[in-house]
Amino acid sequence: MTHNTPLSPRPLRHLAEVHRRVLSTAQLRAHGISTSELNEQCRPGGPWQQVLPGVVLLHSGPPTNEERLHAALLYAARESTPGVPSQPHAGEPHRAVYAEAMVTGLAALALHGFTSTPPLTAQDRIDVLVPRLRRLRTTGYVRVLRTPSLPTPRQVSGLPVAPVPRALADAVAELTDAGAVRRMLSEAVRGGHCDPASVVRELTRAKLLSRSHVVDAVDSLVAEGRAIAEQHLYRMVREHGLPDPVWNVDLRLPGGPSLGGLDAYWPEQAVAVELDTRAPRQEDDALWSEYARKREHLERLGITVVHITPKKLRESMEQQAAVVRTALMASGDRDPAAYVVVLPRG
Structure with missing residues (x-):
């Protein structure tokens, strides 16, 4: 038979x-x-x-x-x-139909098409993610990982696979090679699989940001994510016919302190764009309060501030361009903004 x-x-x-x-x-x-x-x-x-x-x-x-x-x-x-x-x-x-189970970790990243991870042929273990209360043992080449709440799997080649941020966190938990961690996190962003915020959120949830090599990789990831978001912002202005702004500037009141840095600013319309590239770490609440205080101060001076996240730029660029265009067109209906000094951001 x-x-x-x-x-x-x-x-x-x-x-x-x-x-x-x-x-x-x-x-x-x-x-x-x-x-x-x-x-x-x-x-x-x-x-x-x-x-x-x-x-x-x-x-x-x-x-x-x-x-x-x-x-x-x-x-x-x-x-x-x-x-x-x-x-x-x-x-x-x-x-x-594999109920309450999905591939995660390095095997999941290989299925997602990552080149910074070993191919499946070189992996002698497959991680599977299941609910925390499942009574299931790690055995053979299968390592069982448990979670209080299963993420919604992605279907890859007919298999349920953990989303990239979760698969990254499960893979990073087992890695001590700083270079390998940095390459994987970088590919996640460069390859358009996810944004830095979603990666850092999962690493935080997994309590991995106490490891110095992971923190170093995250710092590189956030910097790279900002650079990519800036490129998307340049492209949005160019491809959607917005007037050219002044880029990466610092605003000051005449003879006064800095009002804060901005990614793009249209002086004649007093409209600013600020990229929200915060990574969701423990100090996030304090950082958001700083963002909010700066925005409120600028708007009291008559400057309209448009906050845009990298995810929105990537997934709905046309809609974000429309928001900025609307703010520029509405400038004529507002009272004139206070005079501010525009300087290159250092």
């Missing part, structure tokens, strides 16, 4: 190809395979092999990367929901 041999009472032809090769013992029993038959098929030198507790590979050779991933998820999935849906669509192969 091989994985191509129909099983009674329910044949395997309704399954997608990989799910004809990786099945749980519960699924095999549902196909009429008794315990004794299963033991016979999985005997040393037999045609099948048990790759994980309760998970059987229906051939004798080494598992492929795809088989290893599906086997790991089948092992970790909530037992009350089998790895194969109970109601197939007519004429369509089944797709696995």
Whole structure:
């Protein structure tokens, strides 16, 4: 008997190809395979092999990367929901439904297409994320990670995979190589997978910002994220036909102290743009209070301040350009702003 041999009472032809090769013992029993038959098929030198507790590979050779991933998820999935849906669509192969389990860590990053992580062929372990109260042990090549609240998985190659910020946090938790951490965090931002704030939020939640090599990597990440956001801001002005502002300036009252730095400023309309590139760390509340105080002070002087986040610039540039254009057009209806001195930001 091989994985191509129909099983009674329910044949395997309704399954997608990989799910004809990786099945749980519960699924095999549902196909009429008794315990004794299963033991016979999985005997040393037999045609099948048990790759994980309760998970059987229906051939004798080494598992492929795809088989290893599906086997790991089948092992970790909530037992009350089998790895194969109970109601197939007519004429369509089944797709696995892995309840309360997803790939995370380095394996997830490889699936997301990261080049700064080892390829799946070089990874001897697969991390799976499950709810905290699940009674499940780390075993074989599968490491079980628990969380109070599962994130919404991304579907990658038909597999539930943790979002990049969460996968990064789970990977970084096991790394001591500062260079490797920095490269992974940098690729997350450069590759457009996520913004620095979402990464730092997950690293904070995982209590990883007490590690000096992680803090150093985060500082580089935030700086790089700001540089990328500035490039997007330049592009927004150019591509959406906004008048040229003065860039990266410091405003001062004549003979007075600094009013604060701005990323873009239109002196004739008294409109400013400030990129909100704060990283959500413990001092975030104090930093936001500083942002708010500066904004209120400038607006009392008649200067309109538009706050834009890197995420909004990346995902809705046209909408952000419309906000700035509206502020510029409305300047004629406002009282003249106070005179301020505009200097290059140091």
